[in-house]
Amino acid sequence: MADYPKTASNPWRNIRLTLAYDGTDFYGWQRQPNVPTVQGLLEERLGRILGETVSINGSGRTDAGVHAVGQVANFKTTCPIPCPNLVVALNHSLPPAIRIHQASDVPPDFHARHDARSKTYRYRILRAHVCSPFLWRFVWHCPHPLLDHERMAEAAKLFEGEYDFRSFAAGDGQAREDLAGSSSPEHDRGVHGRGGTTVRIIFRSRLFWHTRTRMLVYEVTGSGFLHRMVRNMVGTMIEVGRQKLAPADIPRLLAARERRLAGPTAPPQGLCLMKVEYGGIVPGSDMSG
Numbered sequence: 001m002a003d004y005p006k007t008a009s010n011p012w013r014n015i016r017l018t019l020a021y022d023g024t025d026f027y028g029w030q031r032q033p034n035v036p037t038v039q040g041l042l043e044e045r046l047g048r049i050l051g052e053t054v055s056i057n058g059s060g061r062t063d064a065g066v067h068a069v070g071q072v073a074n075f076k077t078t079c080p081i082p083c084p085n086l087v088v089a090l091n092h093s094l095p096p097a098i099r100i101h102q103a104s105d106v107p108p109d110f111h112a113r114h115d116a117r118s119k120t121y122r123y124r125i126l127r128a129h130v131c132s133p134f135l136w137r138f139v140w141h142c143p144h145p146l147l148d149h150e151r152m153a154e155a156a157k158l159f160e161g162e163y164d165f166r167s168f169a170a171g172d173g174q175a176r177e178d179l180a181g182s183s184s185p186e187h188d189r190g191v192h193g194r195g196g197t198t199v200r201i202i203f204r205s206r207l208f209w210h211t212r213t214r215m216l217v218y219e220v221t222g223s224g225f226l227h228r229m230v231r232n233m234v235g236t237m238i239e240v241g242r243q244k245l246a247p248a249d250i251p252r253l254l255a256a257r258e259r260r261l262a263g264p265t266a267p268p269q270g271l272c273l274m275k276v277e278y279g280g281i282v283p284g285s286d287m288s289g
Contacts, residue, residue: 012050012076014110015083017042017056018102024269025097026063029071031203032238038062038098041071045093049086050079059112059276060119063269067138070120070275074112118203118277119222123234123270125216140214140234140270149209149216153156155240156207156218159233160249166198166257168236170227170265198257200224207237219274228265238262 013161021038031040039056043101046054059072081089083103090100124139131141201223208217218234239245253262 008162011078011227012108013078014074014076014084014108016071016102016104016106016110016112017075017100019071019073019098021067021071023062023136024066024098025108025275026064028066028240029058029060029062029068033223040069041094041098043075044088046075046077049089049093050077050081052077052079057112059116060225060273062271062273063231063268066271067247067269068273068275071273072116072278074106074110074193074278105151106257112276115278116276117279118223119220120274121225121226121230122218122272122274122279123218123220123230123266124272125217125238125270126214128168128214137269138272140267142236142238144242146243147238147245149207149241151243152216152237152241153209154202155237155245155247155250156205156220159174159202159205159220159245159254162201163254164197164199164201164257165226165229167253167259168226168229169198169259170229170232197238198226200226200229202209205233229264230271231268232259232264233263234266234270238266239263249274 002086003181019042021036022034028037028043031037032042039058043054043056046056054075054077056073056075064066068089070257083105088101090103090121110280119218125137126135126141127143127147128141129143202220203223204219206219208219209215210217218237220230220233236245236250240247240249240263
């Protein structure tokens with residue numbers, strides 16, 4: 001990463017962080033008063049290290065209990081600490097549930113949320129009869145005996161495309177971003193009109209069954225995601241697997257734009273933010289893992 005030196009007219013550095021966290025014990029990414037959040041803890045520890053007040057922009061706001069392996073954030077500082085030293089200092093200061101993978105100087109106008117072009121999430125559903133104590137924090141244990149994986153996989157593909165996802169947003173009636181922040185500014189505020197639109201583009205939506213681990217893995221890449229959108233999509237696919245809905249109902253639910261018609265909200269612990277893309281998007285890339 002190139003250096004972006006401070007000048008007399010602009011004494012600020014813009015630093016990009018890539019981090020991972022176990023969200024179990026946090027009330028989500030976004031800072032809130034009197035409860036532990038990832039953003040709040042990062043800002044507090046950075047303030048100690050840098051000796052100045054810090055405000056961090058995250059690529060998106062993961063909900064309480066949701067995890068990340070590829071969250072991206074940025075902040076501005078006048079402190080000259082080299083980025084490799086900052087990574088060491090932060091990881092020494094933070095609890096083991098949060099790890100900084102990388103820090104780098106970036107151009108002054110880089111913004112972790114506004115500049116994101118796509119985000120990929122993974123949701124894991126454990127189908128085994130017994131959930132290991134080493135997995136329970138990171139999967140939805142769902143041993144329902146009558147769950148048709150092939151129907152669920154068929155339904156997953158039908159989310160691909162550009163649609164109004166109001167039926168899969170949180171029931172609060174708001175179009176605010178939570179799980180994946182804003183996509184590109186022109187998508188959220190220009191192409192589809194004023195801010196607050198519930199239209200999103202899903203580039204890839206696939207569900208895989210892993211026989212050996214007894215795990216259903218859902219992976220979705222999109223331009224942005226509404227509050228609880230992925231979890232509501234997963235809950236709806238479970239209803240398809242239980243034959244309470246059909247795969248062909250997905251287009252109908254999208255067109256209806258009624259949250260009450262879609263399935264329940266899946267629990268947070270199975271969801272993880274995998275990566276955020278800032279360059280070109282490759283919708284057809286293989287993510288089967």
